[in-house]
Amino acid sequence: MTGYFLQAFIYLVAAVIAVPLAKRFGLGSVLGYLIAGVVIGPVVGLVGEEASVIQHFAEFGVVMMLFVVGLELEPKMLWAMRHRLMGLGGLQVVLTAAAVMAIALYFEVQWTIALTIGLVFTLSSTAIVLQTFNEKGLGKTDGGRSAFSVLLFQDIAVIPMLAFIPLLALPELVDKAQQLASTAAQQHQEVSLVAGLPGWAYALVITGAIALLVVGGHYLSRPLFRFVASSGLREIFTATALMLVIGIAAMMSLVGLSPALGAFLAGVVLANSEFRHELESSIEPFKGLLLGLFFITVGAGVNFAWLWQELGVIVLMTLGLMLLKVLVLLLLSLLFKIRKSDRWLFALSLAQAGEFGFVLVSYSVQNNVLPTDLAQTLLLVVALSMFLTPGLFIAFEKLILPRYRAAPDAREADIIEEQGPVIIAGVGRFGQVVNRLLTANGVNTVVLDHQISQVDILRSINVKSYFGDATRPDLLHTAGIEEASLLVVSMDNPESATELVKYVKHTYPQVKILARAFDRGHAYMLRRAGADFIQKETLLSALELGADAMKCLGFHPFHVEQQKNTFKRIEKRSSDILYQAWCDDSSGERFDNNYRKLFIELEETIKTAMTRDRSDKHSNSERGWTPPPKGYEEVLEGDEPIDPAAAKADITP
Structure with missing residues (x-):
């Protein structure tokens, strides 16, 4: 138990120190987490082999993130973006995978391995991109929405990739794996509802799981949340939200689907629920903490020994991959008419490999598709490209965006x-x-x-x-x-x-x-x-709104009008005094102590005036103020003339 406490303390200390410093220097929180992981892992050696185990746990932060993203998307909004989801996202996956595979074949890599590398590198980092979009307010831009469409399609595409990769297994690796099969089975066993099922049965199970998710989320979630909310205990609602996300992730894993995709679908189903905001606020702290932990484990898991040994190859592969993806994305931005700075935001934000790349590489090794040495190199390329992504966002903000903002002035x-x-x-x-x-x-x-x-x-x-x-x-x-x-x-x-x-x-x-x-x-x-x-x-509009607030609280309309005029008169009369005090300050740009003293006195004057009985001291303007006759608004809306005699009789006591 002590060891767990020490490890948790080390991870938290690294985050508390590195992330605020990274934010202060304009690097973003993601890069801060990555740097923290590198420092406590390969550099200092405070954490070791447990980083990979913690990473599997921290990947649940990605699941939570997609659940929150789904809560922001109503089904009709998802349907409205179907063209970009399928067209833009589908073309990005196909073109990038084909380009990477072609380059690998040029270097005489076996076609099964080349295709697997293409599938791994076509994915981008949902966690980094969406987290950065949220921090910098870029999610509502055309480039941000287009990038989200691609990321969503990539997450969906992971499912067929996981089904297809085992078919690419290398015979020599299969023979070697069979020798260790019994040992591996004892060391690593996972519960699955679809293991050994024929294809038609597997399809039925998947269809049933998705149907249960959609129908249950729509019809069963509301009674559950109402029951929990009636307890009045916020911590129970938080527990219910966590139970929902964890249960969905477990169900998706049992049927061999992506937990992240299942959480996203559940979020979309609940997007119209009256409990949406409460769910989001309950999940948000856990999501942020687990995402941060995930990024730290990525940094801590960098194998520096292998990195130094293959430094030239890894750097060239990383830069080449990012350049290739940028070119493909720029081409797609032209086809789908993404313009100006949004085009560069779209291309640069998706230039990296993604966290699902770690999953696909490990899965490919387990299914005898990739050799272990090559897998180590690919993992480092994925991690290094994720490291470089915050720098691309900084380049977009500092170099590209100002040029487009200044363009209209030209x-x-x-x-x-x-x-x-x-x-x-x-x-x-x-x-x-x-x-x-x-x-x-x-x-x-x-x-x-x-x-x-x-x-x-x-x-x-x-x-x-x-x-x-x-x-x-x-x-x-x-x-x-x-x-x-x-x-x-x-x-x-x-x-x-x-x-x-x-x-x-x-x-x-x-x-x-x-x-x-x-x-x-x-x-x-x-x-x-x-x-x-x-x-x-804001003065007059705020006064009008304040007057409406007083009327809603039961104050008589005439009294409200009187108090509003008093406030305006005192405010105007005191403006000369306050202005002179402001000018007497040496800088003329700030409010000194003398000004603050006078302002406090002004507030006291207003309060005193508001409590004074002025029933027989009305100004000329106030004497002319009378409540409108009954039916005045209805007559006015009908454009019918008002009978003066009737109006006079209506307001006479």
Whole structure:
């Protein structure tokens, strides 16, 4: 027992130290786990032969990951991606396996071994790719969805590969294995429901297992989860989620199918369940920990003695494999019209061999298809390609993605054909509302935005807009800034917005500037730059939502309106004091202690004002506020005139 505790402590210490450091240096958690495994395994020697045993246990993290992925996919979504699943995934497996086999045959490798190598190398790492997609938020991109389609098809393809590989057994290896058959049987026995069954019976068992999984998951899971949830014990629900995944994995293993595929199908079946989010939150911690353990065991299992002995061959095979897979994937991205940076994300993310490669290589050795020495080399190629994958993601982020993000700016600004009294710089979610209100009241506006996609969307709905950077003086001149009355600044970049306000106020002081502020600090910077009117983007909407919340809690609508106006008045009155305190700070960029003290006093003032009885001290605006008459909304929706006499009678006490 002490030995298990020590080993667990070593693995956890390695993860706790290596992963945060890797994340800090931008390397990603996967590479951190791999490095931790190398350090505690081949480098320091703190772990040894047990790494391979632990790896089999840690592979359950891949099963859990695919279960969680399945929970995110509704069946109709899976059906919608069937073309890419079969077309893109199928072509990737076939083309990559054929290319690898052709290269192996060129080097006079026996065709059965060449085909097996092709099958091993055609797979990619589901664990590394999906984990990295989640960390970097790439899963929703076109490249990420395409990569997921390929990974899913690869996981499905493992099943026929496992059935086909034994047929490629080498006679000489079979004879050698038969001599050790009895010993091996004693050392390694696995329970199987399909061992020795004829083909038709095997097919029936598999069909029955999948049917049981789908039907049971759909009809039996809900009553089970309701029963467990009624206990009110979260740990029992977690135990139920683990029981479900482990049971599915065991059933798939008993019938000779991939546990990962079974878990994925179960997740898809449960994707529409009302317990989906609870299941996901229960499984997530175990999934992350076991995946991390799996990556550590991959690093710890690297055979450095064999690596140094065959270093040149292993490095060339690894780099050649990754280059070959990138070329195949780029070709497929052209056929399936994956464009721009998504094309490179798709190609680079799947360039490695995968964790199922370890399974296929070991399985091939057990079934006398691959010699042991060659298997050692292939295992190192798989591991080394997985090691290099985080570097490919870093190259994509640092080298490829910035080039494509900068590409739209290389386009020449549009020629502005007309002018108007109002120029709107930035027409995102905020600027669009301003523009719609002005144009609806007959005001001519000149709309500028530096995002070509946003301009194209507006043009598609007949909103005239121009592509260009509003901070460029020549573009402002073309837009008619000299004759304009107003400049509305609603740009997404706070720094650019502030610089634009400063430039226009200095160069064209007659132009009134109305600016959107992201927060209180940005509002102060805009005010110092010279903006005439500043609106914090969330203030009014937050006040309206707060007012609705008070009404839902039972406050009278008139009282809510009164309190809202009080809040706005105090906020406006105190803005000058807070702004002056912000300016008095030496840097003018942060909130010092004096500012914080004044802000706390403001909050106390608001609370005091809210508790004051103002029933006979209404402002003129509040005296004019009266509740609407009964049936007002129904009449308004029907566009029927309201009878003034009836309305007056309706509101008279």
